[in-house]
Amino acid sequence: MVNLNGTLQSTQEGKVSINNRGLQYGDAVFETLKVVSNRINFWEDHYFRLMASMRILRMEIPMTFSMEFLENEILKTIMASNLTNDTCRVKLYVNRKEGGKYTPKTNDVDYFIELEKLEIPFYTIDDVPYEVELFKDYYIYSNLLSTVKTTSKITNVLGSIFAAENGYQNCLLLNEKKMVVEALQGNLFLVKGNLIITPPITDGCLRGIIRKQLIAICELSKEYSIEEKSISPFDLQKADELFISNVIMGIQPITRYRKKEFTNKVSKELLQKLNAKARLSSMSD
Secondary structure, X not given: OEEEOOEEEOOOOOOOOOXXXXXXXXXXXXXXXEEEOOEEOOHHHHHHHHHHHHHHOOOOOOOOOOXXXXXXXXXXXXXXXXXXXXXXXXXXXXXXXXXXXXXXXXXXXEEEEXXXXXXXXXXXXXXXXXXXXXXXXXXXXXXXXXXXXXXXOHHHHHHHHHHHHHOOOEEEEEEOXXXXXXXXXXXXXXEEOOEEEEOOHHHOOOOOHHHHHHHHHHHHXXXXXXXXXXXXXXXXXXXXXXXXXXXXXXXXXXXXXXXXXXXOHHHHHHHHHHHHHHHHHHHHO
16 A cells, blocks of 8 residues: 555555656655554654755645654554554655746645565574675765755666676765765765774765664764764775665675675674664654
């Protein structure tokens, strides 16, 4: 089932207009959520990021768009899909209403929700090869718009095609200063000894939900320290570990970059703490 502005429709019947501004201009934002047994992981963080994204894009936030309202709309869609006791990947889109060219006729918004079933409720790490390479054809720019989850993701699409054509499991994106910003679908972390480094938001990386959780975990850790610092391509080969984070997979260790192979000890330790945090988050929401 899909939810179009509160109306539930079958996936086959649900249609988005060809005049949809998200389709025509990339004039939309979205959140990707993991829902386990009808509880949304880190929902408060997702909600406030969505509100911030809408403000940055000068969208009018409806009075009805409370945290409770959107949560109920998500859970209503899950219930109608008979997935209440399952694990789901949910995408919540918000686009500016139809009308206008580059200059919109209104800043009011529509929303729609789609979902798919996932098999594993908790985060796991599979010990399988995961090789990455730099994607250097196009850059991410270190400005505020790069930190927002808009539907303008063509650099990520082209990077994904490059990875698939060349046998890589992912690519790392660079900004205009030739610093490593993030992976195609997640934030990047580098481990060197007891220090964990992740690029700062000012480098143009996404304001990731799991990135935020891992920074908080590391700040409370006695074993590791965390630093938000720019990462150069040269730094990658000096690392002990590299890993990617996002809300669906949690943590994905990188096993190889060029001739360097990496361990995943820290990744596995952090994943245990992340799973505990996810459980606490869903219980408190």
